[in-house]
Amino acid sequence: MGSSAYGRVAVWDVVGPSRPSRLPGVGMAGFRDGGAAKVGQRVIPHPSVMLAVDFGAGTPVVTDARGRQQRGSVVAGLGMGSGGSAWVRGENVACLQVRLSPLLARSLLGVTPAELDGVVALDDVWGPETSRIRERLSETTSWQQRFALLESLLERRYQARASADAEVAWAWRRIVAAGGTGRVEGLAAEVGWSRKRLWSRFGEQIGLPPKRAARLVRFDRAVHRLVAGDGPARVAAEGGYTDQSHLHRDVVAFAGVTPTAAAGEAWLAVDDVAWPERLG
Structure with a gap:
């Protein structure tokens, strides 16, 4: 600011x-x-x-x-x-x-x-x-x-x-740049590592396996769209979810409430004031 x-x-x-x-x-x-x-x-x-x-x-x-x-x-x-x-x-x-x-x-x-x-x-x-x-x-x-x-x-x-390994950092940034919607299976080949090695290093240095990390990034984008007033059906269709039920399951898994309830969560309401920039 x-x-x-x-x-x-x-x-x-x-x-x-x-x-x-x-x-x-x-x-x-x-x-x-x-x-x-x-x-x-x-x-x-x-x-x-x-x-x-x-x-x-x-x-x-x-x-x-x-x-x-x-x-x-x-x-x-x-x-x-x-x-x-x-x-x-x-x-x-x-x-x-x-x-x-x-x-x-x-x-x-x-x-x-x-x-x-x-x-x-x-x-x-x-x-x-x-x-x-x-x-x-x-x-x-x-x-x-x-x-x-x-x-x-x-x-x-x-x-x-x-800090983190360069290969792990690259994989994390690819996940963030894709909004959590890209396929993570090919990341290991792109950095020249085996899948086992990347999954192990990624989990240790990022804190979650690549697939769950991607789900978290996708959830974060989706829940902020819900807070901004977009309807669940639209968020699901444009946010990389197979359908609205898929969005519902992910929001409940991460937030503990339904998409409709998440849109009114006070914690999310502070983000535009407190965090004007996204982290990578």
Whole structure:
């Protein structure tokens, strides 16, 4: 965005950074609950690794699809792993949320996406560094300074670690560019690897098998069209689904609600404000 963008969306006050991140594949947004987050809100899976660093007076509680709870700062795998949507609740919650391309997860987090099946406490990933960054964020009064602080931390971590294999990165970007609708069976031959090798490396470095990753990307495009007002029949016909029932099954599998209900989900309503750019 050209300037700080504040918006009252759903139950959150949302702010975006004044400029894109210097790290390609990284997006950030600030969230402060508007008084209704204590009743709980569904977190819809997204084709990114999600990092949330809380620094407010209240402590968020996140429950993943398997019923496991984490309090405070968390990190969640691509599409929140194999389980689907999660729930967040709390009062007086303030946090910086980061969406990472899975290609950067190993570099920035120090763990592979395959180690993030569901929602994990950030303390378990970053250790004592989590408490230090939370304290510094709470002492900072400007959202833009908070964005700059966290971006500097991510840049230092990025320089210290290797990223994904070039062949895996190419396959992931092909899936994203095709909106999840392309055939994934031929990807291995195109990079000169065996299918077994690509599927193994892709699963480790991206966090999902290629077919499920493609389903997640296709779901993300479809559910945002539903939010924008397109009908399920049209979304299914133009989004790579065999029919409307196919769309229905995928939306229920990832979001836990029907396509009609997903169109009204508050979590999705913030995307145009919080995440103006897609990650690759």
